[in-house]
Amino acid sequence: MLKEKIRKIKANNLLFNILSNFIFKGLGIGISFISIPIMLKYLDKNNYGLWMLILSITNWIYTFDIGIGNGLKNRLAESLSKKNEREAKEYIATSYFFVTIISVVFFLFLYIILHSINLSKLLNIDYLNNNELNKILIINIGFVCINFIFSLCNNIFLGSQKAYLSSINSVLSQVLFFVFLLGLFYLKENSMVLLSLSYGLGIFLSHIILTxxxxxxxxSLLFEIKNISFTKTKNIFGIGLKIFLVQISGLIIFSTDNFIITKYTGIENVAVYNIVNKLFGIPLLIMSLITAPIWPAVTKAFYEGNKEWLENVLKKLQKIFYLLLVLTIIIIILGKSFVKIWTLNEINPSFSLIITCGLATLLTCFSNIYSTIIFGIGVSWNLVFIALFQAIINIVVSLIAIIYFDLGIIGVVLGTCFSMLTNIFILPKSLKIMIGKI
Incomplete structure (x- = not known):
């Protein structure tokens, strides 16, 4: 009976990917939750805040592929649905070629920039001199640029309808980093340099193993240099560039918060903000686990003209949102007590911060329902311009809330909420028009 159920799940590729995502990412959540108190003890609150800020800076690089990753994901799904392996190899080879060039250029550019500015003064960090901070950042940026190339494997997994490999990749990198972290903790080597090396190496090894x-x-998809095709560039960049601009806008909305908090309220508050966000990462992760394999499946359904399937998926995602709404409310109620226990009384967030972070989480989940299907079909320039406008509004409202209303961290989160409110009205209408045209 059990074997039969497993066989049926494997036969349903989308269901298999979603369930696999839950299993592996569930392991990832467990590792992450265990890692947080160890990290806080290893670094202390100030250095943990700095570490979160560094990750915010370096994670920006992963989005600067000018849409190549997402373009590859969509085009690979299209090529494989047509059983055109030669074209699939050309898309993969061309994507790796351009990402490698971007990665090298980006590293050289950031290396020069870091040696031209006083980052300690700019970020208002007074307990580390500029040379120490630069050394830590260069190590992190170096690893990110290397992993930037190899992380393209995740787009290949998703485009091939093998999202479970992407989940395994994420968990394996966390496991490797956790092992390295335990080694540093055991040896009492409290070094941001060693932590940076451990973090980058864990991700790199995981990418190599899964690729x-x-x-x-x-x-049959193993490519060679001769498979690089510049005629495929337009196809990769076309849809990818629009998605890239929308994702850059999202990155600005969420990642600039750490910069603003550091500059106007102090580095110690970055730790509080990120710990609370980690808590609300649970509903966001559940949503991403479900939507990640849906994206390439939407592309496949779109090219097959399967309108009924798209409408059915949308209805199911809407039902899932209501379940996440209940989960978010539970987290809001229990959050303050849980954070104190979880961080061993190192972090004690205000209830108002928890409420506003909960609201931002719900707005993000709601947006993801529609944006996932829209990204799978294709993004219009109107949505790109709206997303860019939201990013600007987020920064402006956050600064006004902090400088003029003295709302601190809460003001930054309110800026995020305010900028995303328009999605409630715009995204459902846009998607309805897209599906109606099929």
Whole structure:
């Protein structure tokens, strides 16, 4: 009976990917939650806040592929649905070529910039001199640029309808980093440099292992230099560039918060903000686990003209949102007590911060329902301009709330909420028009 159920789940590729995501990312959540108190003890509140800020800075690089990753994901899904492996190899090879060039240029550019400014003064960090901070950042940026290239494997997994490999990749990198972290903690080597090396190496090894496994199992897609096709550039960049601009806007909305908090309220408040956000990462993660494999499946359904399937998926995602609404309310109620226990009384957030973060979480989940399907079909320039406008509004409202109303961290989160409110009205209407045209 159990074997039969497992066989049916495997036969349903989308369901298999979603369930696999839950299992592996569930493990990832467990590792992450265990890691937080260890990290706080290893670094202290100030250095933990700095570490979160560094990750905010370096994670920006992952989005600067000018849409190549998302373009590859959509085009690969299209090519494989047409059973055109030659075209699929050309898309993969061309994407790796351009991402490698971007990565090298980006590292050289940031290396020069870091040696031209006083980052300690700019970020208002007084307990580290500029040379120490630069050294830590260069190590992190170096690893990010390397992993930037190899992380393209995740787009290949998703485009191939093998989202579970992306989940395994994420968990494996967390496991490797956790092992390295325990080693540093045991040896009492409290060093941001060693922590940076451990973090980057964990991700790098995971990418190498999963990429090798994928091409071993799918050797017909193993590409060569001769597969690089500049004629495919327009196809990759076309839809990818629009998605890239929308995602950059989202990154500005969420990642600039750490900069604003550091500059106007102090580095110690970054730790409080990020710990509370980690708590609300649970409903966001559940939503991403479900939507990640849906994106390429939407692309496939769109090219097949399967309007009924798209409408059915939308209805199911809307039902899931109501479940996440209940989960978010529970987190809001229990959040303050849980954070104190979880961080061993290191962090004690205000209830108002928890409420506003909960609201931002719900707005994000709601947006993800519609944006996932829209990204799978194709993004209009109107949505791109709206997203860019939201990013500007987020910064403006956050600064006004902090400088003129003295709302501190809460003001930054309110800026995020305010900028995303328009999604409630715009995204459902846009998606309805798109599906109606099929």
């Amino acid at each position: 090798s496994y994928y091409f071993y199992k799918n050797n």
